[in-house]
Amino acid sequence: MLSNTVKEKIISIVSPANFDDSKTGRLVYSYDATPNFQSMPDAVVSPRNKQEVSQVVKLCNEFQIPIVPRGSGTNLCAGTCPTEGGIVLLFKHMNKILEVDEENLTATVQPGVVTLDLIHAVEPKGLFYPPDPSSMKISTIGGNINENSGGLRGLKYGVTRDYVIGLEAVLPNGDIITTGGKLAKDVAGYDFTRLLVGSEGTLAVITEATLKLIPMPETKQTMLALYQDLEAAAKSVSKIIASKIIPATLEFLDQPTLKVVEDFAKIGLPTDVKAVLLIEQDGPREVVERDMARIAEVCKEEKAVSVQLAQTEAEAEALRTARRSALSALARLAPTTILEDATVPRSEIARMVNAINGIAEKYDLNICTFGHAGDGNLHPTCATDSRNHDEMERVEKAFAEIFEKAIEFGGTITGEHGVGVMKAPYLELKLGEAGIAAMKAVKMALDPNNIMNPGKVFAKDSRKRVVV
Amino acid sequence: MLSNTVKEKIISIVSPANFDDSKTGRLVYSYDATPNFQSMPDAVVSPRNKQEVSQVVKLCNEFQIPIVPRGSGTNLCAGTCPTEGGIVLLFKHMNKILEVDEENLTATVQPGVVTLDLIHAVEPKGLFYPPDPSSMKISTIGGNINENSGGLRGLKYGVTRDYVIGLEAVLPNGDIITTGGKLAKDVAGYDFTRLLVGSEGTLAVITEATLKLIPMPETKQTMLALYQDLEAAAKSVSKIIASKIIPATLEFLDQPTLKVVEDFAKIGLPTDVKAVLLIEQDGPREVVERDMARIAEVCKEEKAVSVQLAQTEAEAEALRTARRSALSALARLAPTTILEDATVPRSEIARMVNAINGIAEKYDLNICTFGHAGDGNLHPTCATDSRNHDEMERVEKAFAEIFEKAIEFGGTITGEHGVGVMKAPYLELKLGEAGIAAMKAVKMALDPNNIMNPGKVFAKDSRKRVVV
Numbered sequence: 001m002l003s004n005t006v007k008e009k010i011i012s013i014v015s016p017a018n019f020d021d022s023k024t025g026r027l028v029y030s031y032d033a034t035p036n037f038q039s040m041p042d043a044v045v046s047p048r049n050k051q052e053v054s055q056v057v058k059l060c061n062e063f064q065i066p067i068v069p070r071g072s073g074t075n076l077c078a079g080t081c082p083t084e085g086g087i088v089l090l091f092k093h094m095n096k097i098l099e100v101d102e103e104n105l106t107a108t109v110q111p112g113v114v115t116l117d118l119i120h121a122v123e124p125k126g127l128f129y130p131p132d133p134s135s136m137k138i139s140t141i142g143g144n145i146n147e148n149s150g151g152l153r154g155l156k157y158g159v160t161r162d163y164v165i166g167l168e169a170v171l172p173n174g175d176i177i178t179t180g181g182k183l184a185k186d187v188a189g190y191d192f193t194r195l196l197v198g199s200e201g202t203l204a205v206i207t208e209a210t211l212k213l214i215p216m217p218e219t220k221q222t223m224l225a226l227y228q229d230l231e232a233a234a235k236s237v238s239k240i241i242a243s244k245i246i247p248a249t250l251e252f253l254d255q256p257t258l259k260v261v262e263d264f265a266k267i268g269l270p271t272d273v274k275a276v277l278l279i280e281q282d283g284p285r286e287v288v289e290r291d292m293a294r295i296a297e298v299c300k301e302e303k304a305v306s307v308q309l310a311q312t313e314a315e316a317e318a319l320r321t322a323r324r325s326a327l328s329a330l331a332r333l334a335p336t337t338i339l340e341d342a343t344v345p346r347s348e349i350a351r352m353v354n355a356i357n358g359i360a361e362k363y364d365l366n367i368c369t370f371g372h373a374g375d376g377n378l379h380p381t382c383a384t385d386s387r388n389h390d391e392m393e394r395v396e397k398a399f400a401e402i403f404e405k406a407i408e409f410g411g412t413i414t415g416e417h418g419v420g421v422m423k424a425p426y427l428e429l430k431l432g433e434a435g436i437a438a439m440k441a442v443k444m445a446l447d448p449n450n451i452m453n454p455g456k457v458f459a460k461d462s463r464k465r466v467v468v
Numbered sequence: 469m470l471s472n473t474v475k476e477k478i479i480s481i482v483s484p485a486n487f488d489d490s491k492t493g494r495l496v497y498s499y500d501a502t503p504n505f506q507s508m509p510d511a512v513v514s515p516r517n518k519q520e521v522s523q524v525v526k527l528c529n530e531f532q533i534p535i536v537p538r539g540s541g542t543n544l545c546a547g548t549c550p551t552e553g554g555i556v557l558l559f560k561h562m563n564k565i566l567e568v569d570e571e572n573l574t575a576t577v578q579p580g581v582v583t584l585d586l587i588h589a590v591e592p593k594g595l596f597y598p599p600d601p602s603s604m605k606i607s608t609i610g611g612n613i614n615e616n617s618g619g620l621r622g623l624k625y626g627v628t629r630d631y632v633i634g635l636e637a638v639l640p641n642g643d644i645i646t647t648g649g650k651l652a653k654d655v656a657g658y659d660f661t662r663l664l665v666g667s668e669g670t671l672a673v674i675t676e677a678t679l680k681l682i683p684m685p686e687t688k689q690t691m692l693a694l695y696q697d698l699e700a701a702a703k704s705v706s707k708i709i710a711s712k713i714i715p716a717t718l719e720f721l722d723q724p725t726l727k728v729v730e731d732f733a734k735i736g737l738p739t740d741v742k743a744v745l746l747i748e749q750d751g752p753r754e755v756v757e758r759d760m761a762r763i764a765e766v767c768k769e770e771k772a773v774s775v776q777l778a779q780t781e782a783e784a785e786a787l788r789t790a791r792r793s794a795l796s797a798l799a800r801l802a803p804t805t806i807l808e809d810a811t812v813p814r815s816e817i818a819r820m821v822n823a824i825n826g827i828a829e830k831y832d833l834n835i836c837t838f839g840h841a842g843d844g845n846l847h848p849t850c851a852t853d854s855r856n857h858d859e860m861e862r863v864e865k866a867f868a869e870i871f872e873k874a875i876e877f878g879g880t881i882t883g884e885h886g887v888g889v890m891k892a893p894y895l896e897l898k899l900g901e902a903g904i905a906a907m908k909a910v911k912m913a914l915d916p917n918n919i920m921n922p923g924k925v926f927a928k929d930s931r932k933r934v935v936v
Contacts, residue, residue: 177902190925344651438639
């Protein structure tokens with residue numbers, strides 16, 4: 001609960017209309033896309049500009065009130081659940097595309113801009129903002145920056161981090177800093193731009209971003225390769241890249257995922273095969289045609305039972321949309337959907353898929369696997385029911401083993417979803433004690449009162465794993 | 469001076485052969501490529517592996533002895549001058565390419581590997597490591613990482629930061645940490661990989677790096693566009709990119725630079741024009757041909773007096789080599805060469821070149837300008853004499869004005885050379901007081917005893933600017 005003093009002070013900064021501590025208002029922001037971490041904030045605050053953000057942060061620092069900056073809450077690591085109360089900071093007023101600079105190929109945006117709106121805004125100018133998380137229709141750039149979101153085009157084009165070249169941010173002490181700029185190169189001091197990208201709101205509040213754009217690729221082709229053998233599909237992935245072709249998209253869906261997605265999207269996906277690869281290449285027409293022909297060859301050499309090129313853009317878009325709908329589709333299976341993103345070097349995809357299937361069997365769980373195979377970034381997804389305590393115990397153990405396997409194969413516990421609350425207990429698997437201590441030192445240096453999204457990234461010793 | 473205790477302890481770690489505190493030995497490492505910051509270390513130490521690095525660092529931390537990690541000392545910010553004494557750490561034993569992984573497209577290397585050796589090692593496998601600082605024949609990967617080095621291919625391919633995907637490093641407390649891995653994506657915790665890249669040896673000692681490789685472009689073409697009008701050359705740069713073409717290389721040389729380089733390299737460079745652009749495109753043949761034709765058109769529209777395509781690879785290589793030799797060539801002009809790298813948004817290149825020329829005239833100085841025009845990264849270079857105090861005062865004032873102009877145009881004080889000692893007094897221009905305070909907080913959190921390359925990045929209040 002906020003004291004009356006604090007409440008009045010916040011209202012005097014943001015105006016009464018932008019402060020909400022009603023039960024309903026708080027309930028709306030008590031959860032995000034991650035199951036089982038619901039927790040009530042004390043208030044929901046919507047600042048209108050960076051000065052207001054700065055004043056609110058300074059006040060929260062003084063009174064040691066947690067701040068949870070939040071975009072659309074589509075993250076999958078409970079990164080925006082107000083697990084320690086405090087205020088949820090919304091950016092509904094700070095949602096403008098401030099500039100698209102066609103000479104420097106940059107966009108300057110406020111954090112509340114919806115990802116797809118930005119992509120659409122630059123398209124007519126022949127420009128391209130590649131990061132495309134599956135939630136891009138509703139996710140915001142601010143959220144994408146905090147989580148360093150990936151997407152289907154990550155293999156060729158990289159992730160959000162690769163497109164953020166400048167930031168304006170409010171530090172926990174209320175200071176407003178700017179980093180980078182419309183600059184292809186900048187080595188003036190530590191790379192705070194990239195330190196803040198992916199810091200999950202635990203170091204600062206992003207109030208503006210300068211994003212790099214690239215020329216829109218001329219053309220794109222989309223292909224489905226079908227397999228009766230999981231391992232053959234996985235091997236195709238590394239063989240395509242070892243052939244020196246970097247496709248724009250190289251996605252994997254196993255049979256259980258395919259069935260569920262087809263049932264949801266009804267676009268005629270094959271459901272009688274063990275796995276498919278959704279492959280896209282973009283660029284100049286002649287290059288795309290050559291690459292796709294070579295990719296088709298590789299897939300056939302690796303025992304694809306069929307390789308089909310989408311014949312129209314509508315067909316291609318249907319395939320992409322189907323892939324993007326995987327989480328929504330899987331979510332219909334059972335009351336609780338746990339979607340993970342253990343990531344391995346791409347050479348280890350086949351071993352990892354096998355390991356996941358073995359673990360699912362061992363714990364008698366229904367785990368579907370899909371994901372960004374080209375990035376080694378898999379999404380093993382478990383349809384379960386959080387009310388079934390016995391099953392949840394097994395889910396917990398299974399995912400712990402999956403993370404351990406990923407690390408054993410040279411991978412990481414999260415490729416693009418972030419650590420949040422959910423994966424905090426596993427972070428040490430990847431970073432070791434020394435790595436965690438170093439990160440904590442940075443956190444404490446910038447946020448000594450631990451007001452910025454507390455409870456995220458760093459685990460409490462007592463924390464129970466995954467979900468309880 | 470190291471105490472006998474410390475000396476004996478270091479020798480017991482690295483063996484007597486790898487410890488040198490002779491006057492000659494120390495003299496060799498008392499300077500780097502930056503004029504006027506010579507300063508003697510107390511000893512030169514060459515550890516043989518990460519454990520030895522860790523033990524030496526721990527010892528230095530205990531006894532508060534400065535550590536200056538050093539590659540080949542080719543940096544231009546006095547980043548490796550032991551201005552506060554202590555030990556210089558060499559990596560002559562840690563200079564192996566440990567692995568080139570053709571399936572994951574990565575190389576794993578020790579810090580002492582020479583940049584060009586790595587480039588040559590991966591080439592026969594059809595792979596490409598793009599960062600190519602002009603000093604790449606002798607610079608090391610460790611040095612490149614610490615300085616986040618750029619190069620001629622930065623426009624299209626980015627800089628060192630964009631290719632470092634994993635690090636092993638020793639923190640000031642002696643802890644060995646690993647970050648990232650052979651992973652296209654990893655969001656497990658703060659981005660320490662990129663925090664360490666470009667941190668100029670002030671946060672940790674890099675002991676191993678995992679680098680991203682990309683497929684070698686099929687073909688490359690090289691072009692010279694000649695101008696009798698500086699501004700026309702500069703405008704061509706932004707117009708090429710605004711036409712949605714990102715050349716691999718887009719370099720600018722003004723007439724004074726051209727004359728000096730031709731005198732040095734003798735390859736028949738035109739010296740009767742006001743400026744040239746050296747333009748390269750790589751990729752599939754048909755794309756390169758189309759892009760180069762379009763680039764030639766743009767240059768002609770922008771009043772290039774001549775556009776010449778290199779007819780052979782030997783001719784192209786001569787042009788690139790000439791460009792890379794600019795610093796060496798300019799260094800022959802006068803006893804002291806001050807090479808800077810103020811950087812602006814590329815749309816501001818014309819204004820910046822004009823501003824530099826105006827400032828040179830105002831202070832009656834001989835300033836040549838060349839650089840990575842496509843990146844907005846210019847190298848105004850002053851041939852001077854550090855013994856001429858009157859002139860050095862003017863040089864100092866001129867560069868201060870150049871940095872201020874760069875900031876005014878939305879730029880930065882350093883695009884690729886780093887801050888080091890030399891530009892520390894100007895860092896606040898770019899970051900502001902709050903930005904510096906935040907970076908200092910991170911520095912102090914990881915290196916509370918300030919043993920890691922002290923005096924670099926952060927200015928002492930009393931410090932005189934540029935050179936004294």
